[in-house]
Amino acid sequence: MSAFPQSPAAATPATPAAVTVLGLGPMGRALAGAFVAAGVRTTVWNRTPGRDRELIERGAHGAASAAEAVAASPLTVVSVVDYDASDAVLRTPEVTAALRGRTLVNLTADTPERARDTGSWAAGHGIAYLDGAIMTPTPTIGTPDAVVILSGPADLAAAHGPVLDALGGARTHLGEDxxxxxxxxxxxxxxxxxxxxxxxxALAVAGAEGIKPGELAPFAQGIAVIMPPLFEGFAADIEDGGFSGEINPLTSALSSLTHIVRASENHGIDASLARAAEGLARRTVALGHGADGYSRIAEFLGRR
Incomplete structure (x- = not known):
């Protein structure tokens, strides 16, 4: 079962069961494979030839060009390495023209600024647009453990819900932005x-002290178990402005971070990550927040 919050897709009227997938890296192939397995007419294209062979054998339709692929379906899903790569495919005159009047769902990972820029480009060319991200690994796609998040027009997300349901698991619409x-x-x-x-x-520091990775791993899992309630507690602290340090004040955390830095550097191990955390804690304490909890650092980082 997925560790992410689950939000079932709303029931919506059926839409034409056809989709195009641009980009056939590991995730793109997983997406296309899930659509094919669900009986959706799937057209695929990749810049590098040959990656569509297995999908075509399973029933997908190959396209000779990205524009031809886009023209084959009312819905296009793109999944490539970043928005430089998606721009190189989408913002050609031929593909842009083919997308006009159709829907584009971009599941490529990049920054919010790049997503908004692509949304503006799409709006300017008559392209209905949803941005999104896939929060789980490729083997989960098409299974109950898949998690896909989307943002953009809610009615657009609902309209294409029946086709996107093929990706499995939970699909959450996070807002219009x-x-x-x-x-x-x-x-x-x-x-x-x-x-x-x-x-x-931690494995490097432990190894320098003669502790094997397999010996540390069970204890590391114990650390992971205590994190979820801390996530909830810190979020509540920040939202209500309490920043309680009653259980573990920031001065205590600073002391622990200092010990990590010293132990690392005693073995000649790069301590830049721990030093960065120590520096943030030290600066926050210096502003008079030593009795507050570790959550105060988020408020400190967010100051303008």
Whole structure:
């Protein structure tokens, strides 16, 4: 079961069961495969030839060009590495003309600013546009564990719901602001990659002390278990402005971070990640917030 909040798609009138998928990297192939498996007429195209072979064998229709692929369906889904890559495909005269009067769902990851820019471009060319992100790995696509988030016109998201249902799991519409899905994506990836970097650093420090990764892993999982209630508590602290440090004041966190830096550098291990966290805590304490909780750092970072 997915760890993300679940939001079932609303029941909507049927739309023509046809979709085009542009971009056949691992995620694009997973998306197209889910549409094919659900019986949706699926047209595929990729800049590099050959990646459509397996999908065509399963029943997808190959297109000779991106414009031809777009013209085959009322709905186009694009999933490429970033918006530079999607712009290179979408903003050609031929593809832009083919998209006019159709719907584009961009599931490419990038920044909220790029999403809004693409939304403005689409509006200026008569293209109905939804921006989105996929929050789960490729093996989940088409299964109950898939999580897709969308932003843009709610009626547009609902109209194409029956086709997008093929992607499985939960599909959540987050609001009319085109950049909102990308903002969620960036924030959640921030949690993931800084956490993974912290774990890699912990394994390096533990290894320098003779602790094998497999020995540390069960204890690391214990740390992960206590995080969800902390996420909820910190969010509540920030929203109500309490920043309670009753259980663990910021001065205590600063002391722990200082120990991590020293232990790392004693072994010649790069401590820049821990030093960055220590620096944020130290600056926040210096402003008189030492008795507050760690959540005060978010407020500090958000100051203009």
């Amino acid at each position: 085109i950049g909102r899905a990308a903002a969620y994506d960036i924030a959640l990836l921030d949690i993931f990659w800084t956490s993974m970097t912290g774990y890699m650093h």
